[in-house]
Amino acid sequence: MRKVLSAACLGAMATFATGVAYANDELGKMAQNPKDWVMPAGDYANTRYSKLNQINAANVGKLQVAWTFSTGVLRGHEGGPLIIGNIMYVHTPFPNKVYALDLSQENKIVWKYEPKQDPNVIPVMCCDTVNRGVSYGDGKIFLHQADTTLVALDAKTGQVAWSVKNGDPGKGATGTSAPLVVKDKVLVGISGGEFGVQCHVTAYDLKSGKQVWRAFSEGPDDQILFDPDKTTDLGKPVGKDSSIKTWQGDQWKIGGGCTWGWISYDPSLNLIYYGSGNPSTWNPKQRPGDNKWSMTVFARNPDDGKAKWVYQMTPHDEWDYDGVNEMILSDQQINGQERKLLTHFDRNGLAYTMDRATGELLVAEKYDPKVNWTSGVDMNKSSPTYGRPKVLDQFSTEKGGEDKNTKGICPAALGTKDEQPAAYSPDTQLFYVPTNHVCMDYEPFKVSYTAGQPYVGATLSMYPPQGETHMGNFIAWDNKTGKIVWSNKEQFSVWSGALATAGGVVFYGTLEGYLKAVDAKTGKELYKFKTPSGIIGNVTTYEQGGRQYVAVLSGVGGWAGIGLAAGLTEPTEGLGAVGGYAALSNYTALGGTLTVFALPQ
Amino acid sequence: MRIIWLITATLLLVAPGLVAHAADDPKAVKSEDGKYLDKEGNPTFNVAADGTVDWYTYSGFRRYHSECHVCHGPDGMGSTYAPALRDSLKTMSYGSFLEVVASGRKNVNTAQESVMPAFGDNPNVACYMDDLYVYLRARAHDAVGRVRPPKREDKPDAYTQAETACMGTK
Numbered sequence: 162m163r164k165v166l167s168a169a170c171l172g173a174m175a176t177f178a179t180g181v182a183y184a185n186d187e188l189g190k191m192a193q194n195p196k197d198w199v200m201p202a203g204d205y206a207n208t209r210y211s212k213l214n215q216i217n218a219a220n221v222g223k224l225q226v227a228w229t230f231s232t233g234v235l236r237g238h239e240g241g242p243l244i245i246g247n248i249m250y251v252h253t254p255f256p257n258k259v260y261a262l263d264l265s266q267e268n269k270i271v272w273k274y275e276p277k278q279d280p281n282v283i284p285v286m287c288c289d290t291v292n293r294g295v296s297y298g299d300g301k302i303f304l305h306q307a308d309t310t311l312v313a314l315d316a317k318t319g320q321v322a323w324s325v326k327n328g329d330p331g332k333g334a335t336g337t338s339a340p341l342v343v344k345d346k347v348l349v350g351i352s353g354g355e356f357g358v359q360c361h362v363t364a365y366d367l368k369s370g371k372q373v374w375r376a377f378s379e380g381p382d383d384q385i386l387f388d389p390d391k392t393t394d395l396g397k398p399v400g401k402d403s404s405i406k407t408w409q410g411d412q413w414k415i416g417g418g419c420t421w422g423w424i425s426y427d428p429s430l431n432l433i434y435y436g437s438g439n440p441s442t443w444n445p446k447q448r449p450g451d452n453k454w455s456m457t458v459f460a461r462n463p464d465d466g467k468a469k470w471v472y473q474m475t476p477h478d479e480w481d482y483d484g485v486n487e488m489i490l491s492d493q494q495i496n497g498q499e500r501k502l503l504t505h506f507d508r509n510g511l512a513y514t515m516d517r518a519t520g521e522l523l524v525a526e527k528y529d530p531k532v533n534w535t536s537g538v539d540m541n542k543s544s545p546t547y548g549r550p551k552v553l554d555q556f557s558t559e560k561g562g563e564d565k566n567t568k569g570i571c572p573a574a575l576g577t578k579d580e581q582p583a584a585y586s587p588d589t590q591l592f593y594v595p596t597n598h599v600c601m602d603y604e605p606f607k608v609s610y611t612a613g614q615p616y617v618g619a620t621l622s623m624y625p626p627q628g629e630t631h632m633g634n635f636i637a638w639d640n641k642t643g644k645i646v647w648s649n650k651e652q653f654s655v656w657s658g659a660l661a662t663a664g665g666v667v668f669y670g671t672l673e674g675y676l677k678a679v680d681a682k683t684g685k686e687l688y689k690f691k692t693p694s695g696i697i698g699n700v701t702t703y704e705q706g707g708r709q710y711v712a713v714l715s716g717v718g719g720w721a722g723i724g725l726a727a728g729l730t731e732p733t734e735g736l737g738a739v740g741g742y743a744a745l746s747n748y749t750a751l752g753g754t755l756t757v758f759a760l761p762q
Numbered sequence: 763m764r765i766i767w768l769i770t771a772t773l774l775l776v777a778p779g780l781v782a783h784a785a786d787d788p789k790a791v792k793s794e795d796g797k798y799l800d801k802e803g804n805p806t807f808n809v810a811a812d813g814t815v816d817w818y819t820y821s822g823f824r825r826y827h828s829e830c831h832v833c834h835g836p837d838g839m840g841s842t843y844a845p846a847l848r849d850s851l852k853t854m855s856y857g858s859f860l861e862v863v864a865s866g867r868k869n870v871n872t873a874q875e876s877v878m879p880a881f882g883d884n885p886n887v888a889c890y891m892d893d894l895y896v897y898l899r900a901r902a903h904d905a906v907g908r909v910r911p912p913k914r915e916d917k918p919d920a921y922t923q924a925e926t927a928c929m930g931t932k
Contacts, residue, residue, distance in 0.1 A: 235873075236842070256875070280877050283877040284877045288832060602910065609885050617886075717842055718842045751842055
């Protein structure tokens with residue numbers, strides 16, 4: 162008996178010894194299989210592209226609903242399910258249930274996880290109780306709960322393997338983002354930019370849940386994990402105290418810079434990429450300086466968290482343009498040269514194309530022509546303001562100052578795009594981007610900080626751009642030239658993550674509840690179906706039993722559900738914004754449902 | 763018995779809106795340092811013929827869109843998960859408004875998870891309770907529309923003093 166045991170132990174140790182390389186290879190290899198959808202964005206590059214092509218531009222018009230699943234939860238459903246082999250993992254907003262469904266057994270519930278959480282966390286979540294999904298690695302499902310508990314569940318049974326607290330909801334920190342497994346670690350960000358949280362990305366050991374490193378967005382060099390000589394900003398070393406010298410006094414301690422968006426990873430460069438959110442408060446007068454490194458693209462080493470390069474997109478934010486949107490990694494030719502690119506559609510209305518190895522800025526252009534707060538980014542490498550956006554005084558809430566209402570700023574605080582992720586198709590080399598088409602008035606004023614209470618300090622009102630009748634667009638974008646290739650109008654903001662496929666079809670959802678399929682080359686609408694509720698989830702595809710399926714969570718809510726529920730304006734106002742009074746509540750109501758589509762058999 | 767029960771139920775369903783609307787007379791009968799009061803002595807709004815609003819209505823508009831609108835939607839119109847306060851204020855008294863804002867309220871069950879936090883310790887809200895009440899009362903009575911009030915009375919000196927003392931600023 163003893164002999165047997167020690168043999169088993171030796172076996173286990175051998176596995177453990179190679180565990181680091183194994184976990185890395187495991188997920189990377191699994192993501193190659195187009196039948197599965199093994200991580201939130203489908204792959205480490207965050208392309209949301211699938212090689213499946215059974216559903217194509219010629220036959221997508223025949224799509225039918227194959228099956229549906231009610232999550233039993235009402236509020237905003239962001240993110241989408243994972244599919245690994247026969248099992249689909251479906252998550253919900255607070256109370257953050259997870260269901261494992263067996264796709265080979267008529268989608269029977271294999272296990273269900275439902276944590277007990279203090280409901281006092283609900284109002285601490287700035288914009289609905291959303292959750293953007295789970296991640297898989299090492300036989301476990303990782304969930305970042307509203308109360309910031311990161312929990313590892315046995316993928317087969319749903320039993321808790323370990324759990325760890327990632328922040329303090331009593332101080333306004335909450336969990337909404339999807340974790341990402343990289344090698345032997347699980348990485349996770351945190352929310353709380355409207356509560357003055359000093360936000361961070363943290364790496365936990367996959368096996369034990371032990372914290373390995375934590376990188377804050379602002380603070381001293383040892384907290385932000387910067388090497389003053391080696392960490393670069395547009396090719397130059399950042400130098401000592403690059404963050405704290407851009408804040409007044411200790412303000413960085415309540416500085417925001419939250420990390421509630423998506424993380425991507427390039428195994429060949431061994432770098433992870435993500436963005437940080439708004440500096441707290443929304444009143445720019447109250448926090449002089451560039452407020453680094455809020456509103457920043459980070460490239461970090463996943464092993465120790467050390468920053469390789471950074472780029473701050475919106476220094477000293479005056480409009481709540483969080484920089485958390487996804488970084489999409491692609492290998493493309495620019496001017497005949499093969500480049501490793503990173504493309505990012507920022508809330509501030511600019512789309513950035515960068516060299517992801519070096520952090521060099523290649524393209525920064527508006528992806529909605531209505532964007533007006535800036536005349537563009539200084540691309541002159543020898544200029545002292547190289548890489549900075551030129552802010553127009555008319556739309557500067559800093560220039561306007563406290564208690565002054567600055568009018569007609571485009572985009573609104575929602576951004577030209579929020580967290581809803583874009584997709585990239587290597588077939589067309591185009592990016593498919595769900596966007597908001599909304600402007601705002603913004604009036605900053607003085608606020609005081611109380612731990613765990615909102616720390617906002619601005620009044621804003623939103624409406625469609627002057628003379629426009631719609632509040633969203635779904636666009637195709639060329640990241641090499643910085644130009645819109647085609648653009649489809651949508652009545653409401655498009656708040657759903659896109660999916661591009663090898664079938665030449667692109668999918669997205671609308672706030673009224675439609676799942677739409679469009680031609681990847683032209684944008685022509687090929688199919689639509691109205692699901693039970695508005696869609697703020699991300700579209701996914703997988704193959705099971707030889708059939709390709711397309712799945713999406715509906716369940717209206719999120720920030721879109723706040724601003725648009727009752728419409729933005731009254732019809733009598735005569736603002737020239739005829740579409741603004743369209744109330745979402747006239748089109749859809751609450752309810753979490755997964756709808757799964759396939760071609761008829 | 764059955765008939766009585768039905769009538770009572772109907773009354774309960776219909777009555778609150780009717781009764782309270784009839785009962786809630788927001789007309790300002792006097793003004794103290796720029797704050798208008800109704801006949802009960804509760805704070806209320808005052809909108810002049812040319813659209814000029816009192817300071818409290820204007821200030822309440824600003825504070826609402828900083829502290830409250832992320833759940834309750836723009837202009838008190840409600841969101842997918844929090845009630846429209848322009849409707850709530852049709853039936854809610856001044857006293858219960860203060861109580862709910864200060865102490866919070868929970869409504870967590872299988873059908874909903876509504877949690878209103880306690881704002882009693884948050885000076886950004888607690889120091890502006892009357893402003894918020896007056897603005898939302900004006901919304902409930904359609905005295906101000908879904909716009910930023912275009913014209914307003916000046917900030918009263920007494921208000922500035924009280925605000926400074928409450929916020930603990932210079």
